[in-house]
Amino acid sequence: MKSSLFKRVLRSKLLPLVAVTVVVVAFFGITTNGFLSASNLRSIMISMCLSGMIGVGMSMLLISGEIDLASGYEACMGGIITALLIKAGIPWPAALLITIAAGAVMGGILAFLVNKVGLMGFISSMAMISVYNGLDYIVTKAQDVTITAEHASFYSLGAGTVGFLPIPFIIMVVLMIIYGLILYKTEFGRTIYMTGGNRAAARLAGVNRKKITSILYINNSAICALAGSLVAARMHCANAAACTSGSIDAITAAVLGGVSFRGGDGNMGCLFIGVALVTFFNSGLTASGLQSYWQIVVQGLLLVVALCIDFVNERSRQKALSQVAI
Amino acid sequence: MKKLISILLVLLLVVSMCACGSGSSDTKPDETPTPAQEDTDKETTPAEDDKAEDAETPEEPAETPDAETPDEVIEKVGYYDDPVDHFARDPYTFCYCYTGPGALNDNMIDVFHRLGKLYNFELDEMNANNSADNYVQGVEVEYNKGVDGLFIDCDPTYQARVVELTEELELPYVLLFNYLTDENGVNLAPAVVIDQSRSGRDTIQWYADRYQEYWGDIDMKDLCLLNLNYSTNPAFQERVDGSREQFEKVFPGADIIEVDGVSSGSLNAEAGYDLTSQTISAHPEYKYWIIFACVEYYAQGACRYVETTDHPENILITNSGSNCLPLEFEAGYDGTSWKVCYAVSDINYGGPAAMGLIAICDGRATEETLWQELKADGDKCTLYVVDAVMVTKDNWSNFKDEVWALYDPEGKTAPAA
């Protein structure tokens, strides 16, 4: 018995989270003046960009069963490299390309550690956090690396808008669409799911796990470096304190949205919903003026509530499925 | 076995390279002998003008010193012009202990290196990476190394224990940036500080004196103060309190909104951007804003957001801390919104701290007698409150020069332009 499209949508994994997001937006829209104003929505979209972009590469890694905790620091390094190159006189498009290449190198280091040497991604990326953090401070001497005003065209990459949408947001969405299609439509995407879902089966099926995860590590770090450059463009400078919470925020958003931490499950839609929910919620909390210590507690409670709703939905879905099977 | 040896060799190689990299600080004693002769001449001449010059120095603290009674001449000890030959002794080794990485701390290290060349001491540094345990541990390790004295730049929440430990180890010390008092407000340790509350008050006052130039006469109902706070840090909280108090006095009838960055957990520009954008967007009813940021990174983020609004000239930004705004001006920022910051020139802090610590190590003063002519009644030790400068587009490039001229009149240690 084929359930109607409507029923299928109702039972999809994403629906509860979309519903929670809508409720959150409606709640803050009603209770807070100006929450749904154009300028606030633009600010929220910009806030989404760092964790969203890092999340794109991170989701690919998570689905394949790997992780890179140093992503935020790679973004920070990317921003610093771009700022230094621009300061040295290199035009910003070239600087961006070099930064992405540098990001690829950073990903290559991790790929080497995980696949050639055989260390766990979790611990080797934790070690790289210290390395990148220290290097960031050494290279910048703990000062800002400013991007001077003559590079105003670069500024617009971080803060400019096309119509209503901020440019970084457009870049983030484009990346999500591209990688979402790769995951959904291509064979490469399917092998990523297999690699994460069942390692033994993937190996027996002839999937070269090491090659895939190496590609994904390089891809993740390159995207993170680009994300860091966009933040530097927005802030007109790069320093060693930027973007550092990026990896935890990105993983939280992705896993909240439904990307499985163990691998094999999830897609870009999950990531987008997760990022949107967390960003709208945090923004609404700030605008509401709730005391900041309560904000921290409530931020944790949001995760709990969202996942509870997901749990209930999952249970009813399982029940419905088991009834159909009979 | 071969692999083991090769790995060990790599480790040894890398470590020795890094140790060599920091080893350059050990070679400082070789550099000092040449300026030594000129320095001794320098030291003796200002000594005669000792008292008169002190009265004119910009370092003169805001609090009125105890009046000198005719019977006892309190010897002024712990200043740049102490009548002492600093090169007649072996170089001291001081350690600058600080809580976590930051631009201010790096600037202080540079200042102390420069002062070390002028006044014959070497500088170690101890970075606690924002952990109280690491800080206490680091103080012990520095003691094990055999340092002569500490500049303690410590988070006020656990500073009491650090000072207690330093006294147990019998190490000379001077506090930087944060002072230590007991429950009754008695100052317990020599400290070179700014009046945090004043940093908030003076910056708001600066705008209060000038806002009509920018905006004309405005209705107070259209104006709002946005205080960007980070409440778990007592020093930042004091700045914000000062800002709020002054604003209430000079802009009666205007509203105040305070946001706390602790909910985001970060002390960087993006957090400042988000806090500012979310608050200003949520309150379209205010036409004019004055933003006070407890820390300059928040001001930077706020500035970037304000530039994307329709009328950035209607929002004024200020903060306490002067590492970022000069760099902004240098990079070509036109100063539309972020016009001024409460500067503490690094040498304004570092100079008195270094001279005070040298005096204690020399034995010319103790923690309790240091700068005793400035000690407030009832205090155990002196609180050396430093004057600050308001840094604007006009003076950002040279506001430190005047003070450096006192310590280094010939510019021997000035960095190459």
Next chain:
Amino acid sequence: MKAKLRRMTNSKLFTLTLLLIVIIVIFEILSKGKLLSFKNIRSILQSVSVVTFLAIGCGMLLMSGNTDLSLGGVGTLGPMVLAFCIAAGLPWYVALIIALISCALCGLGNALMVNYLNFPTFIATIAMASISQGIAYLISGGKNIDMKDPTLNFIGTKRLFDFIPYTFIIAMVALVIYAIILRKTKFGRSILLVGGNAEASRLAGLKPKKISFILFVNASCMACLAGSLMCARVKTATTAGLSGSQFTGITAAILGGISFGGGTGGMMGALVGIFILNVFNNAMQLVGLSSYYQTVMSGVLLLVALIYDKIMENNRMHRAITAK
């Protein structure tokens, strides 16, 4: 005899200890003898205590296949509750029990979310980290609370024979107890079984959910003790507390050979791992390495230790396969 010696030298523990000795020797020379001075060994022992508790908590959880990222927040809440109760006039042991209970509740929350609500562990523990950190701030109003109890301050700062810190003694006692539990008791062995394959162990009659509950609560209590010791050392419960330290515990455990779902290491391996990291950090400071280089080098050291360990392990496996 020879075979026994060979087995010992092949073990992971031996590998790590060798690395530790090499580091000590190198830095003893570089620091001109200051590393092994009486005062410095004292400092190193003091620094080991807090991480040991975290490593115990994280390590046990790792063996059963889970991580707990809330330990930073819980380790901030515990000492805050402790200091609050002491400031309210309660004797220290009562305050400590209340603090342990509050942290145990956090651990229970984690276990509930992971086992009954099927939350991914990552999110569940991050949520708990936020909640416990927020509650810690609310209790203290964003300020620190001084730890005024003389007994706790004595334990936190004083040393036996002026050499061995009391915190170190407490940490070692805890370590030995847990090492014995892991190796010798049925419960300890069942942890590893659950970590290896939860479903199989359930069918075999073990109760993975009960074990998970015990381990989460245990990890939170360990974090409470770790935070309390740290705050006793600083004589104040700070608002930052142990924030950020949850990764230090995991690092030490993994370095010691514990990994997701089992691993070949144990508590002793974790201890050697902790010493490697702490001796190195101490040594870098002694030698005068600039602090940003220190950050880089601690990451490099971790990688070198892991790589070296991996190579040795490959050697071991190779020899085991080609033996006979």
